[in-house]
Amino acid sequence: MPSIAENIAAIRERIAAAARRAGRNPDAVTLIAVSKTKPVAAIQAAAAAGIQDIGENRVQEALTKLPHSPPDLRWHLIGHLQSNKAKLAAEHFYLIHTVDSLALAQRLNRLAQERGRPQAVLLQVRLGDEATKSGLSPTDLPSAYAAARGLPHIRIQGLMTIPPFCPDPTDARPYFRQLRLLRDALLTDFPGDQLPELSMGMSHDFEVAIEEGATYIRVGTAIFGER
Template sequence: MSHEASRSTIAENIARVRERLADACRRAGRSPDQVTLIAVSKTKPLDAIAAAAACGLHDFGENRVQEALTKIPHAPPQLRWHLIGHLQSNKAKPAVEHFHLIHTVDSPALAQRLDRLAQERQKTQPVLLQVKLGDEATKSGVAPTALPALYAAVRALPNLRVCGLMTIPPFCPDPEAVRPYFRHLRELRDALQAAFPSDDLPELSMGMSHDFEVAVEEGATLIRVGTAIFGDR
């Protein structure tokens, strides 16, 4: 595929995703402005990122800090970067330096390390708590029963700001089969909000290329879309 063809394909794909998003918001009685589309650019080259940015996308998601560091310095400077993969504590420093939002905090130890590093940089680091709602051994995240304790620990850290929750449900070809997981994440967030009424927990990071409409219907505010924008890996 030629360079120009790939740019136009990405533009067409983004238009389709925006259409699907608008339809899902209509069904849910929501505004598309309430949902941030994150283009998942892991394994994708800089020219693909530039093509997506040229279509007005500002938010990009990377799974690995190391890979992201090869792209961020060369990408358009206005982009916001989201860390959506598991964060090892030895990569916490560059994560705090370069990521607008870290979606995958799942332990007090990791949170404390991020807090110290954010303090060194004199910044407040926005984070999401990753909740494990399936029983897959390969997935990270805190168990729902342990979420209130983790939230209480992280909200007490002065240089982190918990903005909400994130989950990666088990993959199901039928998006409807995933709906209960998305609903469960929203209910967990609502329970935290009720327990801490003065806190602000607006964000639910959930939904990917094949199931984001269902996620939006269940309250997603951040959807992580890779294949539907950039094509298969």
């Protein structure tokens, strides 16, 4: 069985190949190692192999790992954020990928003001009409963004999505492309804004996501093995 370091090296090669196919610089893609359910030892091994960004789905699970992990890691919240966990998330996460409502954006803005430090976030968009997934609908995104961009203590860096699972990764391409086009439409409507980040793509489809413009890919199984 390959080691975590070997898995990361193989994924980086695939990232570079996908970026070249799209005429992109591989350095424009950040690999987030998703450590959900994995022990601290796995995070330490990933960090030793050059990983700087760690993704967790749950605030509480991340807090059990943070004190025992390398101090210079950037932690990303990639799971649904309940309002009652927003304060803890704002205190410990470098980037919150899953802001799925204006109300949550407003709460994070208040918390960031109290803390005296702006909070970086992504707006989560629900594509594919899956009722079990969180996120703003494509039709609600423009008005939510218009309101949230005026909040002075959060920094909207871009968009995030979790598309429906497609056994054939190429079938996810329309969802990734749609997220990119939604971002581009916002930039057209709000000239001068900057939304550089697109968080999309996981273990089975990250190469297609990169071809469609992903800047953050969230990879767990392909690094750490099955949960």
